[in-house]
Amino acid sequence: MNLATISLAYLKARSLNTLLNILLLALGIATIVLLLLTTAQLDQRMRRDAQGIDLVIGAKGSPMQVILSSIYHLDVPTGNIPYKQTQEISKHRAVKKAIPLALGDSYKGARIVGTTHAYLDHYGAKVAQGKRWEKTLEAVIGADVAKRMNLKLGNKFHGSHGLGEAGEVHEEHPYTVVGILEPSGSVLDRVVLCSVESVWAMHASHHDIKDINDIANQLKDEEKEYTALLIQYASPVAAAILPRYVNNNSAMQAASPAYETARLFSIIGVGVDVLRGFALVLVFSAGLSVFIALYNALNERRYDLAVMRTLGARPGTLLLLLLFEGLLLALIGGVLGIAGGHALTEVLGHALRLAQQVSVTGWTWINSEWWVLALAAGVGVVAALIPAWRAYRTDIAGTLARG
Amino acid sequence: MFSLHDVQHAYDGEPVLNVPEWQAQQGALWLMLGPSGSGKTTLLHVLAGILRPASGQVAVADQDISALSPSAMDRFRGKNIGIVLQRLHLIDSLTVMNNLLLAQYMAGETQNPARAREVLASLDLADKANARPHELSHGQAQRVAVARAVVNKPKLLLADEPTSNLDDERCVQVLDLLLNQAKACGATLVIATHDQRIKSRVPNQYALKGAA
Numbered sequence: 060m061n062l063a064t065i066s067l068a069y070l071k072a073r074s075l076n077t078l079l080n081i082l083l084l085a086l087g088i089a090t091i092v093l094l095l096l097t098t099a100q101l102d103q104r105m106r107r108d109a110q111g112i113d114l115v116i117g118a119k120g121s122p123m124q125v126i127l128s129s130i131y132h133l134d135v136p137t138g139n140i141p142y143k144q145t146q147e148i149s150k151h152r153a154v155k156k157a158i159p160l161a162l163g164d165s166y167k168g169a170r171i172v173g174t175t176h177a178y179l180d181h182y183g184a185k186v187a188q189g190k191r192w193e194k195t196l197e198a199v200i201g202a203d204v205a206k207r208m209n210l211k212l213g214n215k216f217h218g219s220h221g222l223g224e225a226g227e228v229h230e231e232h233p234y235t236v237v238g239i240l241e242p243s244g245s246v247l248d249r250v251v252l253c254s255v256e257s258v259w260a261m262h263a264s265h266h267d268i269k270d271i272n273d274i275a276n277q278l279k280d281e282e283k284e285y286t287a288l289l290i291q292y293a294s295p296v297a298a299a300i301l302p303r304y305v306n307n308n309s310a311m312q313a314a315s316p317a318y319e320t321a322r323l324f325s326i327i328g329v330g331v332d333v334l335r336g337f338a339l340v341l342v343f344s345a346g347l348s349v350f351i352a353l354y355n356a357l358n359e360r361r362y363d364l365a366v367m368r369t370l371g372a373r374p375g376t377l378l379l380l381l382l383f384e385g386l387l388l389a390l391i392g393g394v395l396g397i398a399g400g401h402a403l404t405e406v407l408g409h410a411l412r413l414a415q416q417v418s419v420t421g422w423t424w425i426n427s428e429w430w431v432l433a434l435a436a437g438v439g440v441v442a443a444l445i446p447a448w449r450a451y452r453t454d455i456a457g458t459l460a461r462g
Numbered sequence: 463m464f465s466l467h468d469v470q471h472a473y474d475g476e477p478v479l480n481v482p483e484w485q486a487q488q489g490a491l492w493l494m495l496g497p498s499g500s501g502k503t504t505l506l507h508v509l510a511g512i513l514r515p516a517s518g519q520v521a522v523a524d525q526d527i528s529a530l531s532p533s534a535m536d537r538f539r540g541k542n543i544g545i546v547l548q549r550l551h552l553i554d555s556l557t558v559m560n561n562l563l564l565a566q567y568m569a570g571e572t573q574n575p576a577r578a579r580e581v582l583a584s585l586d587l588a589d590k591a592n593a594r595p596h597e598l599s600h601g602q603a604q605r606v607a608v609a610r611a612v613v614n615k616p617k618l619l620l621a622d623e624p625t626s627n628l629d630d631e632r633c634v635q636v637l638d639l640l641l642n643q644a645k646a647c648g649a650t651l652v653i654a655t656h657d658q659r660i661k662s663r664v665p666n667q668y669a670l671k672g673a674a
Contacts, residue, residue: 072554371570
């Protein structure tokens with residue numbers, strides 16, 4: 060017998076009401092946790108994918124589209140850029156690393172990325188099975204792609220034009236899977252990787268090429284195109300030189316991943332703020348409901364409280380009892396809400412994976428969840444304050460004389 | 463024992479209690495008699511230390527309770543005074559057993575389930591330990607209320623109109639119960655009543671004459 064068991068007994072005695080309050084609070088908390096988990100993971104993944112990439116050079120158009128298409132592979136490219144000019148930029152003294160990307164095709168929604176091995180190294184990718192691509196039309200696939208499409212080493216598949224599944228299929232040149240990557244949590248998990256030449260080969264029919272294995276030598280430099288160039292600066296000074304150099308001297312444009320992702324988050328942020336406001340309204344109404352429940356219960360319990368005083372309870376004990384009841388209610392609601400938030404996030408993550416978007420998981424814990432639990436506890440205690448104060452002020456003799 | 467000296471109380475300037483002198487030996491059995499409105503309940507509350515009289519001295523078990531701080535009074539009451547209220551007021555959210563443990567907990571005593579079971583057994587309630595108060599008959603509930611009042615072995619046991627609304631047979635049973643339990647823990651017993659049937663059973667009687 061202690062304050063916890065007494066509080067629990069009272070909560071059980073009006074279980075329907077208790078359940079309702081717990082549910083209301085849990086809903087609000089779950090919404091907050093869902094938001095925290097998804098934004099934290101999106102933020103982390105976006106940062107991870109853009110790590111070490113200081114600048115993206117692509118065709119003129121929306122800079123955000125350049126970033127979305129070249130770093131996150133979530134959008135179609137703005138167009139292609141001429142090979143010759145990218146070579147000049149690659150040799151610029153401000154550039155430490157330049158990774159070419161040739162995009163345009165996909166396999167069942169997974170982007171086919173023509174690039175160099177430097178792209179794999181940039182993300183520290185490890186090959187789980189097989190090897191890296193060497194010849195044209197050899198493909199290395201990300202862990203998610205392998206799992207979702209059930210592709211094994213040696214399997215052949217046809218790429219199709221565009222990022223959707225409705226594009227024109229390149230029937231004549233099937234890819235062969237020669238390697239499968241370990242899961243890395245980066246964008247590599249959900250793309251198909253091959254040499255730039257493989258991507259050129261897909262469109263070789265336009266240029267009358269016979270032997271696609273030697274395509275790099277058969278195409279004239281003017282006919283070669285990249286989609287984007289991922290740049291790492293040689294020094295911080297490069298940030299002042301290179302974007303201007305690119306934007307002034309070519310048909311290309313330079314887009315900053317840091318700036319564009321920040322802009323993207325500020326746009327998403329409006330939606331997140333609205334949802335967060337909604338969640339806080341839920342939590343507030345849960346607090347109000349707990350308050351009303353405790354306040355009403357106080358009326359039924361005035362004799363119980365007076366009796367406890369006759370048994371030796373101090374006013375402070377009754378105050379604590381009521382506060383504890385609010386706290387207990389809130390903590391149960393808070394814990395359930397956090398569990399529910401994780402479950403919701405996992406469900407959402409599953410749906411996103413099916414839709415071939417960025418993956419989000421509920422099986423992770425972030426530190427701000429402790430604050431959410433503290434928020435729930437705070438709401439419980441505040442809701443119990445006035446009832447607790449009334450319990451503290453119980454007039455024993457007066458109450459008992461009337462009953 | 464307890465002693466009252468020149469105790470007076472008033473509500474809104476209206477005198478409701480006037481006790482010039484009342485001394486009781488430890489273990490003595492008393493009836494407090496008086497018509498309705500003569501201040502029986504008020505005096506019981508004064509003896510229980512849940513109401514401070516406007517004036518006068520009150521001592522219970524050698525302790526001048528007028529001198530105690532409010533929180534010391536609460537502790538003292540929990541340990542030394544048992545009260546059986548007219549309407550019983552068992553706590554319905556708790557089992558019978560927990561109603562008894564609650565008395566130990568609130569008094570700041572070590573919780574002793576063995577003692578609680580012993581009291582329940584002596585009142586023929588051993589099989590009701592896990593029942594909830596609303597599942598009990600009125601007679602059983604009254605015995606639980608008595609059990610809760612004596613579980614801490616009080617020095618003073620107070621009962622407010624315990625026999626009103628009871629038929630003659632039950633009236634005798636309840637009276638026996640209170641007398642036996644008071645003797646068992648050596649408590650001074652005060653029964654506030656206007657029930658004429660029990661007058662002959664209790665040796666000491668104090669008649670309240672009203673405040674006027």
